[in-house]
Amino acid sequence: MYAIEINGLSKSFRGMYAVNDLSLKVPVGAIYGFIGENGSGKSTTEKLICGHLVADKGEIKLFGRDYTDPGVRVKVGALIENAGCFPGSSVYTNLMMQAINLNLENAHEEIMRVLKIVRMEDNVHLKFKKCSLGMKQRIGIAMALMGSPKLLILDEPINGLDADGMRIMREILVEVVTTQNCTVFISSHILGELEKIATHYGIIRRGKLVQEISAKEMESRARVFVSLKVKDTEGAKKVLKERFAVVKEEEEYLRVYDEENVESIVECLLKNGHAVSEISKNKIGLEEYYIELMSEKERE
């Protein structure tokens, strides 16, 4: 069983497909990073899962049930675009409304619990409109966490946050997954941050799913490279290209791909009179993996 199972989902706006025959599977308990460029259909997919948009065709199942089933719906929390709070009301009042909406018995305790998770317990009576962007995003997460959902759908929750805000958000999500056995479906442009928490990825391009991959799979597939710095970059590049298959220049560094033997690279350079001032062994990250994949698709 999957937390989210989508088959052949399509949604068009005035004849233009935002999501086109999309199929994906999100395992239970995963942090599923949903990646794609602007306008690729990430938000539309999330809105379709949340029932905000009506699909042209296709099927959405949540925990094996039809996504419109109220039984499964009450276990879904979402943060789509904004927190969905009344600006003139306090943080507490906004959360209380969600507690009443969900028929929660211990509303006050639940509000304090979620506020503690998002580190907002000291701002209970602050009006929503007085909150900073980071606070608003955290309140949005708190709204979504009311009633201990089993599925969280988050649309760009770390957008516009500073480094500290991103760290807090990351910690919150990891805590939610580990303590509440919750599945998280999260879209983000900030791939470096996503990489730190995601267990699975779905890469979408022009409304179609390009690739679905687990973080472990990506790790095993990720190309290794040796990054090094020399004085004469052009000369060293020429020398390395004679011996190694893929050598690229990245700013003031040279990268030798698919080669793990650092000694052989250093030896080759020294033989040709190039002293190495910096050297490190790396694996390409999510961002580079994504860029490479997108370039590949562009060429197709």
Next chain:
Amino acid sequence: MQNEELKFQSPTFFQRLKGMLGVDFYRLFHTPMFYIFLAIAAIIPAMVLGMTSMETAEGAVPMYTNTWQMIAANIPLYAVRDISEYANMNMVFIFGGIMVSIFIGHDYKSGYVKQLFTTHAKKEDYMMSKSLVGAFSMACMCVTYLLGTIIAGLFVRASFEVNVGSLILAVLGKMVMSLGWASLYTFLNIIFRKYFGISIASSFFFGTGILIVGAGAIVGNSPILNVFLYGSSVYACLSCGIDALLTCIVVSLAWAVIYNLVGSMVLYKSDVY
């Protein structure tokens, strides 16, 4: 995860409606807008009763000589002949329309509607809840309107002569019609949910009874037109009997059912925002 799946119990219709109604009533009582509209409903009849006059050969005379003219017309009027016949408790339906528009408009403007529709799969819950809260608000406005009218009547020393039974039935009839009107406004606001200004304008347009006035001017007075376009509100007059109240109950329920069904259908077939 099999055990987890067993925990997904579908809430019953009443549990869902309880949640949605709970939110809406909580919001209603925690927003100044509701109290402002209650005050408006009390102040407007007092102002109309105390300040309106007609120019005659003998000079300016009060337009309203009997306090209860502010509540309802003497006989059922299918089309308005002059403003004093119209300016009665039916004005509550205009205030109510604007209030329902603002109430629903805020749902969309704040994005709260997304929270509601994420957790509530059933669109009819939303329609019903808004209609019932709107009806409750308008019924409350009818009460403050009545109080405002009585106090103003005492101040201007207007006559209080009336058939008490008919008066009670007329007030109850208009309160009952609140449900029909609230359902109409909820429906209109769902149709124009992306355009807040048009939502308010449409509620005002229907609430003022411009349709019945226009239709009456073209085809003449007609009880059928009144039922279709004005929800039989004017049957609730100062000479009405129990049949008028029953008519109001039937028409109000019919409006509520029709507009809730059509509104839910619209929500199911189209994007939420």
